[in-house]
Amino acid sequence: MNLIFRVLTVPFIILLSLKVSADNSVDTLALSQTTEWRALLHISTEKNSSQIESYVDDSKFFIAADGYKNPQNELLATLNALKTDSAIQCRYPARTAFLLNNIPELSNEVISGDCTEYLNWRNRLNTKSVVLVFASAQLNSPSSMYGHTFLRFDTEEVDNNSTYLSYALNFGATVPENENGFLYAAKGLTGGYPGSFAANPYFEKIKEYSRLENRDLWEYKLNLTEDEIDKMLSHIWELQGINFEYYFFDENCSFRLLELLDVARPGLYLTNNFPVTAMPLDTIRVVDDANLIADKYYRPSILTELEAHLTLLSAKERKLVLALSEDINVLLETRFTNLPTENQQLVVDSTYRYLRYKNTFNGRDVDITRRSFELLRYLNKNPTDLDIVIATPTSPDQGHKTTMVSVSVGQDEKNNFAEFKYRGSYHDLIDPLDGYYDGMSLNMVNVSFRVYENDDIKLDKAELLNIISLSERNEFVSPWSWQANITVEQQWTSKEEVLVTQGTAGRGVSYRPLNNSYVFLMATGRLEFNRKLEAYTNIAPGLHAGFIYYWPKTSFLLEAEHYQFLFDQTKRSRISFQQNIQISDSSSLRLSAGFHKVDSKIHDAKHFNEVKFEYRYYF
Amino acid sequence: MKKLLIASAMLVSTSALADAPGSQTCGWGNMLFAGQSGTPSHVLAATTNGSTGNNTFGMTFGTNGCSTDGTLTYGGKEMIDVSMIMDEFSEDVARGNGEALTAVAVSLGVSEAERAHFEATLHNNFDTLFPSENATTEHVVSSMFSLMKNDEILAKYTV
Numbered sequence: 001m002n003l004i005f006r007v008l009t010v011p012f013i014i015l016l017s018l019k020v021s022a023d024n025s026v027d028t029l030a031l032s033q034t035t036e037w038r039a040l041l042h043i044s045t046e047k048n049s050s051q052i053e054s055y056v057d058d059s060k061f062f063i064a065a066d067g068y069k070n071p072q073n074e075l076l077a078t079l080n081a082l083k084t085d086s087a088i089q090c091r092y093p094a095r096t097a098f099l100l101n102n103i104p105e106l107s108n109e110v111i112s113g114d115c116t117e118y119l120n121w122r123n124r125l126n127t128k129s130v131v132l133v134f135a136s137a138q139l140n141s142p143s144s145m146y147g148h149t150f151l152r153f154d155t156e157e158v159d160n161n162s163t164y165l166s167y168a169l170n171f172g173a174t175v176p177e178n179e180n181g182f183l184y185a186a187k188g189l190t191g192g193y194p195g196s197f198a199a200n201p202y203f204e205k206i207k208e209y210s211r212l213e214n215r216d217l218w219e220y221k222l223n224l225t226e227d228e229i230d231k232m233l234s235h236i237w238e239l240q241g242i243n244f245e246y247y248f249f250d251e252n253c254s255f256r257l258l259e260l261l262d263v264a265r266p267g268l269y270l271t272n273n274f275p276v277t278a279m280p281l282d283t284i285r286v287v288d289d290a291n292l293i294a295d296k297y298y299r300p301s302i303l304t305e306l307e308a309h310l311t312l313l314s315a316k317e318r319k320l321v322l323a324l325s326e327d328i329n330v331l332l333e334t335r336f337t338n339l340p341t342e343n344q345q346l347v348v349d350s351t352y353r354y355l356r357y358k359n360t361f362n363g364r365d366v367d368i369t370r371r372s373f374e375l376l377r378y379l380n381k382n383p384t385d386l387d388i389v390i391a392t393p394t395s396p397d398q399g400h401k402t403t404m405v406s407v408s409v410g411q412d413e414k415n416n417f418a419e420f421k422y423r424g425s426y427h428d429l430i431d432p433l434d435g436y437y438d439g440m441s442l443n444m445v446n447v448s449f450r451v452y453e454n455d456d457i458k459l460d461k462a463e464l465l466n467i468i469s470l471s472e473r474n475e476f477v478s479p480w481s482w483q484a485n486i487t488v489e490q491q492w493t494s495k496e497e498v499l500v501t502q503g504t505a506g507r508g509v510s511y512r513p514l515n516n517s518y519v520f521l522m523a524t525g526r527l528e529f530n531r532k533l534e535a536y537t538n539i540a541p542g543l544h545a546g547f548i549y550y551w552p553k554t555s556f557l558l559e560a561e562h563y564q565f566l567f568d569q570t571k572r573s574r575i576s577f578q579q580n581i582q583i584s585d586s587s588s589l590r591l592s593a594g595f596h597k598v599d600s601k602i603h604d605a606k607h608f609n610e611v612k613f614e615y616r617y618y619f
Numbered sequence: 620m621k622k623l624l625i626a627s628a629m630l631v632s633t634s635a636l637a638d639a640p641g642s643q644t645c646g647w648g649n650m651l652f653a654g655q656s657g658t659p660s661h662v663l664a665a666t667t668n669g670s671t672g673n674n675t676f677g678m679t680f681g682t683n684g685c686s687t688d689g690t691l692t693y694g695g696k697e698m699i700d701v702s703m704i705m706d707e708f709s710e711d712v713a714r715g716n717g718e719a720l721t722a723v724a725v726s727l728g729v730s731e732a733e734r735a736h737f738e739a740t741l742h743n744n745f746d747t748l749f750p751s752e753n754a755t756t757e758h759v760v761s762s763m764f765s766l767m768k769n770d771e772i773l774a775k776y777t778v
Contacts, residue, residue: 165725204703356706373749376713383715
């Protein structure tokens with residue numbers, strides 16, 4: 001019998017002892033105000049007593065009718081229930097342990113119960129360590145663009161490569177099956193879905209993220225002690241079948257997991273770090289700052305593995321992979337058989353991976369299945385000595401932080417200016433790349449003001465949302481790249497600057513002409529509300545092209561954009577250069593220059609230039 | 620310890636044997652082997668960070684329309700439901716190592732010292748386990764058990 005089991009059974013054995021009336025001098029008010037009790041009820045420690053309300057939105061969770069807002073009543077009700085109902089201690093093992101710890105004489109009054117179900121669950125989990133798993137951001141799914149976190153519970157033997165069998169605990173919205181991503185996002189923002197915890201074997205999560213969504217996983221092993229794990233698991237049991245409201249930005253997966261960590265190690269106050277939003281990536285940092293992380297492990301996705309193989313191939317071999325993926329008889333052709341054995345194996349291995357990747361969602365086509373099987377058999381008969389090591393990239397928690405302020409000096413068509421910018425989140429195309437994916441830009445709430453030499457102050461731009469997602473096309477894959485943004489911004493219209501509201505969406509293609517670069521071209525559509533145009537509501541089709549190059553600490557972006565309003569004859573064109581230079585973990589310098597032209601039927605073509613030198617600080 | 624490990628690996632009640640292996644209507648994307656069928660409609664549930672698991676902790680783990688609970692019994696012996704990891708398992712057997720292969724070994728209780736032997740035995744008998752792309756989970760599991768029974772080291776893990 002293992003230690004955990006013994007530790008767990010002790011309180012229940014104690015409960016069997018004779019019932020003796022407890023001393024009633026217990027200060028239940030003080031006890032109900034402790035960090036531990038509040039954490040068990042999911043009540044923020046930051047609120048004072050008149051405002052408190054539990055994050056749990058499920059009356060099943062509370063014993064007292066007003067337990068969700070009165071921790072003392074809930075404590076009294078729990079005490080009372082423990083003395084009258086033998087099922088309570090099995091239903092609330094964490095509360096029971098807390099109360100027994102603080103009120104030793106209580107053990108004489110608690111009715112003994114048969115907690116076999118709970119003890120079996122604990123015994124089956126046999127948890128020796130807890131891992132916080134971060135599924136990296138995937139822009140192409142609006143609901144997962146900030147990443148996702150969940151917990152994994154490992155047994156003692158897990159180091160021997162058996163995490164497949166570990167127990168994964170996920171907090172998520174309970175979403176109807178056919179809900180689309182955008183509806184999800186909308187409802188998710190407003191608490192339209194109930195959220196609850198769910199359990200899976202870890203291999204199901206690996207399939208879900210690594211195989212179906214091509215998201216790399218980061219596994220952060222936590223340094224929780226046996227006692228802390230006991231607290232956490234006994235509380236998790238209390239949350240079985242309990243509903244929370246799910247909010248995409250704050251009360252999301254990450255927030256709930258922090259609450260569990262607050263239960264495990266009272267006094268961390270992790271949740272207090274997130275009064276407004278809890279971005280999964282930031283919660284990892286908070287956990288790291290609280291010194292909870294013992295170790296981290298990178299699990300590349302199926303696509304990352306495939307790409308790592310493809311980059312080892314020569315141009316000829318890449319052609320062979322494509323040919324072999326279409327026709328198994330290529331194995332017999334001299335262009336294949338003439339290759340050195342190692343290269344043959346690499347070609348076959350890459351082809352197998354490519355075929356599986358490409359057909360993930362394509363049903364079970366007879367020919368492709370046959371070919372995949374032949375390739376697998378070839379791999380079996382020709383075992384490879386190649387050990388393709390995928391370099392571990394900088395982990396997401398080591399990247400630049402997700403909020404930014406910046407100060408710039410510059411000159412535009414009006415005057416010299418100083419600019420002040422705040423960005424709520426989180427990374428643009430040329431921000432320091434370590435810990436992030438290249439070709440992705442996700443900005444929410446990005447506001448800049450300009451103060452001019454003549455003391456004018458102007459809102460320059462307020463971005464509600466600005467996303468650019470570049471996905472490379474090559475001979476193997478042909479994904480779409482896209483962009484979307486909604487902003488309030490200054491636009492030169494009819495001889496003056498006008499504050500307009502606009503939304504733009506675009507779709508197109510990206511390639512990598514060189515390593516560490518992207519070139520992209522997108523067709524765009526712009527909807528602009530502008531009181532100085534002929535009509536207030538205007539639509540402008542256009543084109544947006546760009547080239548990005550990434551060096552280790554600096555990156556360069558060249559862009560050209562042109563669009564023309566459909567009814568009004570106004571056209572706007574822009575060419576801009578930007579260079580970002582990282583100068584520390586938390587700051588960078590950015591130089592940008594823009595050349596603008598506005599054509600209109602009511603004035604001559606207007607040209608103006610803008611240069612800016614910016615200091616960006618990430619925090 | 621071994622027993623506990625198996626038990627913990629199962630995470631489920633012992634009344635396994637839901638559907639016959641290979642006959643489920645569940646699955647994750649397209650599978651090389653017929654053990655699973657493709658059901659793209661489940662993909663969305665996965666992409667929304669939604670709760671696709673079972674929120675009765677650890678009683679049954681069937682998800683996404685799968686009626687299985689992640690384990691099955693074979694000849695009275697409990698093990699991981701291979702049909703849920705057929706693609707990964709077949710690939711690992713072909714290569715001779717990998718997490719799916721380890722998971723099967725661990726779920727059968729194969730000791731760490733004998734795991735390499737288990738892996739090699741399966742690897743060398745890929746053709747027996749996977750005679751064609753139409754191999755069913757049932758065939759794979761039963762041939763694995765006969766291979767093990769005929770191996771003096773592995774025989775003890777089949778009971």
